[in-house]
Amino acid sequence: VPLIGIDLGGTKLASALFAADGEILHRESVPLAGRGGEEVGALIVEQIRAMSEQAGLRTSGRRPQAVGGIGVAVPGIYRASTGTVWAPNVPGWDDYPLLDELRAGVGPDARVVIDSDRAACILGETWCGGARGARDAVFIAVGTGIGVGILADGHVVRGHAGIAGAAGWLALDRPYRADYAWCGCLEYHASGPGLVKVARELMDQDPSYTGELRRKASTAEITTADLCAAYDRDDALATRVIDDAIEFWGMTAANLVSLFDPETIIFGGGVFGPAVRFLDRIRGVAVRWGQPISMRRVVFTASTLGSDAGLYGAGRLALVQEPR
Amino acid sequence: VPLIGIDLGGTKLASALFAADGEILHRESVPLAGRGGEEVGALIVEQIRAMSEQAGLRTSGRRPQAVGGIGVAVPGIYRASTGTVWAPNVPGWDDYPLLDELRAGVGPDARVVIDSDRAACILGETWCGGARGARDAVFIAVGTGIGVGILADGHVVRGHAGIAGAAGWLALDRPYRADYAWCGCLEYHASGPGLVKVARELMDQDPSYTGELRRKASTAEITTADLCAAYDRDDALATRVIDDAIEFWGMTAANLVSLFDPETIIFGGGVFGPAVRFLDRIRGVAVRWGQPISMRRVVFTASTLGSDAGLYGAGRLALVQEPR
Numbered sequence: 001v002p003l004i005g006i007d008l009g010g011t012k013l014a015s016a017l018f019a020a021d022g023e024i025l026h027r028e029s030v031p032l033a034g035r036g037g038e039e040v041g042a043l044i045v046e047q048i049r050a051m052s053e054q055a056g057l058r059t060s061g062r063r064p065q066a067v068g069g070i071g072v073a074v075p076g077i078y079r080a081s082t083g084t085v086w087a088p089n090v091p092g093w094d095d096y097p098l099l100d101e102l103r104a105g106v107g108p109d110a111r112v113v114i115d116s117d118r119a120a121c122i123l124g125e126t127w128c129g130g131a132r133g134a135r136d137a138v139f140i141a142v143g144t145g146i147g148v149g150i151l152a153d154g155h156v157v158r159g160h161a162g163i164a165g166a167a168g169w170l171a172l173d174r175p176y177r178a179d180y181a182w183c184g185c186l187e188y189h190a191s192g193p194g195l196v197k198v199a200r201e202l203m204d205q206d207p208s209y210t211g212e213l214r215r216k217a218s219t220a221e222i223t224t225a226d227l228c229a230a231y232d233r234d235d236a237l238a239t240r241v242i243d244d245a246i247e248f249w250g251m252t253a254a255n256l257v258s259l260f261d262p263e264t265i266i267f268g269g270g271v272f273g274p275a276v277r278f279l280d281r282i283r284g285v286a287v288r289w290g291q292p293i294s295m296r297r298v299v300f301t302a303s304t305l306g307s308d309a310g311l312y313g314a315g316r317l318a319l320v321q322e323p324r
Numbered sequence: 325v326p327l328i329g330i331d332l333g334g335t336k337l338a339s340a341l342f343a344a345d346g347e348i349l350h351r352e353s354v355p356l357a358g359r360g361g362e363e364v365g366a367l368i369v370e371q372i373r374a375m376s377e378q379a380g381l382r383t384s385g386r387r388p389q390a391v392g393g394i395g396v397a398v399p400g401i402y403r404a405s406t407g408t409v410w411a412p413n414v415p416g417w418d419d420y421p422l423l424d425e426l427r428a429g430v431g432p433d434a435r436v437v438i439d440s441d442r443a444a445c446i447l448g449e450t451w452c453g454g455a456r457g458a459r460d461a462v463f464i465a466v467g468t469g470i471g472v473g474i475l476a477d478g479h480v481v482r483g484h485a486g487i488a489g490a491a492g493w494l495a496l497d498r499p500y501r502a503d504y505a506w507c508g509c510l511e512y513h514a515s516g517p518g519l520v521k522v523a524r525e526l527m528d529q530d531p532s533y534t535g536e537l538r539r540k541a542s543t544a545e546i547t548t549a550d551l552c553a554a555y556d557r558d559d560a561l562a563t564r565v566i567d568d569a570i571e572f573w574g575m576t577a578a579n580l581v582s583l584f585d586p587e588t589i590i591f592g593g594g595v596f597g598p599a600v601r602f603l604d605r606i607r608g609v610a611v612r613w614g615q616p617i618s619m620r621r622v623v624f625t626a627s628t629l630g631s632d633a634g635l636y637g638a639g640r641l642a643l644v645q646e647p648r
Contacts, residue, residue: 136484148583152488157476159585160460163618164476169582171575171613173498184582185613251495255579258493258508259472261483288500289509291490294483 001068002058004051005315006044007120008074010089013040014308015047017054018315020068022128026054027311036091041098044072045105069111071317073120073310074098077162085114113317117141118165119156120313121268121303122149127316130304131264138256139309140167141269142249146187150260172251190248192224192271199227199241211235228274246278250285257298258291268303276302325392326382328375329639330368331444332398334413337364338632339371341378342639344392346452350378351635360415365422368396369429393435395641397444397634398422401486409438437641441465442489443480444637445592445627446473451640454628455588462580463633464491465593466573470511474584496575514572516548516595523551523565535559552598570602574609581622582615592627600626 002025003018009032016027028050035043048070055067076087083099090096102112115123122131122139131137139149146168150157157164168187180188188194200219203209212230216222230238253265267279283300305312326349327342333356340351352374359367372394379391400411407423414420426436439447446455446463455461463473470492474481481488492511504512512518524543527533536554540546554562577589591603607624629636 150583152476152481152483153479155477155479157481157584159476159618160587161585161617161621163615164583164585166582166585166615166618169578169613169615171496171578174496174571174575176612180613184615247498251498254493254495256583258490259474259488259580259583260481261485261488261490263484289493289495289504291487291493291508293485294487294490297485 002055003068003315003318004048004055004070005311005313005318006047006070006072007117007311007314008040008044008072008087008090009117009310010075013043013047014311015051016311016315017051017058017067018318020319022312022315025058026051032090037093037096038101040090040093041096041101042105044098045102048102048106067110067318069113069318069320070102070106071120071314071319072098072102072112072114073117073314073317074114075117078114078116079162080158083114111318115156115313115317116149116158116162117310117313118147118149119158120149120311120317121309122151122266122313123156123316124305124309124312124314125266125268125303126151127319128305128312129309130266130301134263136260136262137264137266138260138262139266139268139303140249140252140256140272142190142267142271142275143192143269145183146191146269148256151262152260167252167256170252170255172248172255186248186252190245190252195224195227195241195245195271196222198244199237202237202240206237209237211237213237224271225274228277232277242278245275246281247285249275249278250282251289253282253300254286254288254290254295257286257294261291261294262298264299264301266301266303268306268309272302326379327392327639327642328372328379328394329635329637329642330371330394330396331441331635331638332364332368332396332411332414333441333634334399337367337371338635339375340635340639341375341382341391342642344643346636346639349382350375356414361417361420362425364414364417365420365425366429368422369426372426372430391434391642393437393642393644394426394430395444395638395643396422396426396436396438397441397638397641398438399441402438402440403486404482407438435642439480439637439641440473440482440486441634441637442471442473443482444473444635444641445633446475446590446637447480447640448629448633448636448638449590449592449627450475451643452629452636453633454590454625458587460584460586461588461590462584462586463590463592463627464573464576464580464596466514466591466595466599467516467593469507470515470593472580475586476584491576491580494576494579496572496579510572510576514569514576519548519551519565519569519595520546522568523561526561526564530561533561535561537561548595549598552601556601566602569599570605571609573599573602574606575613577606577624578610578612578614578619581610581618585615585618586622588623588625590625590627592630592633596626
């Protein structure tokens with residue numbers, strides 16, 4: 001029986017029909033194109049129907065076929081107690097009743113499982129990606145924000161209100177700065193926008209810097225990829241920014257290893273991406289800080305599913321609800 | 325049916341017979357008195373028999389009665405895959421086959437559950453203590469070392485090799501110092517011995533300090549309780565040491581809240597104890613650093629079971645193995 005996985009992002013909706021072994025039988029992607037509120041709920045229902053149609057085409061015939069389950073990953077927090085979603089990048093989704101909408105749209109008998117993108121990423125990587133089969137693993141997503149998906153003995157760690165894994169708020173550098181109030185210490189220093197912001201601050205403070213990042217028409221154009229490329233060419237300012245970020249990422253990985261004793265730590269998100277080239281150096285930092293026995297055993301790896309990690313995780317959500 | 329809980333410490337063995345609701349029906353404590361290796365295993369078997377006898381006396385009659393289960397908390401790491409224990413403070417327990425010893429001693433039909441003291445403390449506090457009924461909770465034990473027991477959705481987080489919760493290794497203060505290599509950054513600064521060591525260093529560096537801590541016959545006599553008492557009397561050096569520790573404890577609590585989103589954080593161990601008076605200030609530090617939604621909801625509390633937390637947790641281990 002095939003499974004449906006739906007991964008809602010900030011700008012697009014990805015859908016796939018999965019075989020039970022994780023093979024993708026069919027996939028589609030639809031831009032959100034400014035949709036908000038109920039329009040997004042309706043789009044998800046529409047895509048579930050499209051995947052069901054595909055399931056019918058691929059098996060007995062022309063009619064939509066019953067599927068084994070439907071998994072939906074959302075870019076924010078899923079509140080299991082109310083079936084509602086908070087997703088800051090989807091207009092009108094402060095407390096959106098997604099579970100009710102999906103049940104109304106696809107029928108009350110369908111098995112629908114919703115979870116956060118963080119949970120989906122670690123489920124995807126342990127189902128079909130770089131940590132296949134692992135029961136204790138952590139996915140570090142570094143992009144616009146920083147969050148972690150955590151699997152402990154095969155179970156996703158969700159927290160009391162579903163917001164476990166808010167690693168962007170990790171306290172790693174004293175003293176406290178007022179700048180941390182909006183996004184957290186780690187995110188301030190070592191998210192994608194954090195890196196660029198630190199680079200801009202250093203450029204403002206140092207008019208004598210005439211390196212390649214100055215040649216951008218404006219500092220607003222600098223990207224993480226630019227910083228990594230300039231680092232590779234020994235640009236002094238980029239080196240300072242990236243060395244600092246490597247220290248923060250390494251301390252973060254060390255703290256996750258000391259607390260969770262995982263088999264694997266997976267680096268993903270838009271920044272990993274270009275920063276994958278620093279994985280050995282990040283491990284080198286982590287080895288100094290972390291619990292030595294756990295550090296010796298843990299594997300550091302880049303996401304092998306990349307931007308599909310959440311989609312695979314949505315499929316894994318559909319496969320079977322975790323036994324509790 | 326009564327339950328048996330056994331809590332092995334570094335210097336003594338505590339045993340109790342529990343009713344299923346957590347009431348202690350009988351308890352004993354035996355000093356280890358230099359025992360090591362198999363002698364400690366034999367002592368545990370002896371105490372299990374003594375508790376079984378008590379169970380018989382308390383119910384039908386004179387004969388030892390079958391008990392519902394036997395839980396044993398050990399001061400180190402329990403390796404579930406081999407049934408062996410690493411306990412640095414018990415001579416000869418590098419890889420001690422405790423499960424086999426207990427099965428040989430009390431019979432193969434007895435249900436024996438072994439776990440670390442970290443796991444036992446959080447199970448005890450959520451069974452009978454300050455976090456009763458919580459499914460997401462963290463126990464911070466600050467004493468000679470620093471470790472955390474973690475409950476996530478009712479399940480103990482153990483890690484791949486059973487050493488999750490090694491919070492003494494948390495990286496919280498850049499730059500890295502070679503001193504951290506032996507015990508971890510947090511433990512270096514904010515364990516019981518860490519506080520005293522920092523105080524001694526400051527006294528050595530500052531001959532002009534003539535406060536009350538100087539009046540000790542030797543700096544080797546200073547305790548955490550002395551530091552807390554001197555702090556209460558505005559001693560400048562104690563204030564510096566304790567203020568720093570409060571910052572470290574607050575950052576630690578913040579990181580645990582951001583990662584686990586727990587209902588409750590419980591402070592225990594020998595240092596909490598005297599440092600319980602700083603709980604509000606620790607929370608004040610944590611509120612600045614941690615994920616704001618999680619921080620608003622989480623309850624900070626001192627251990628209500630104190631040095632019995634592990635014993636209650638051993639009883640809870642006996643009650644029923646967690647469903648998996």
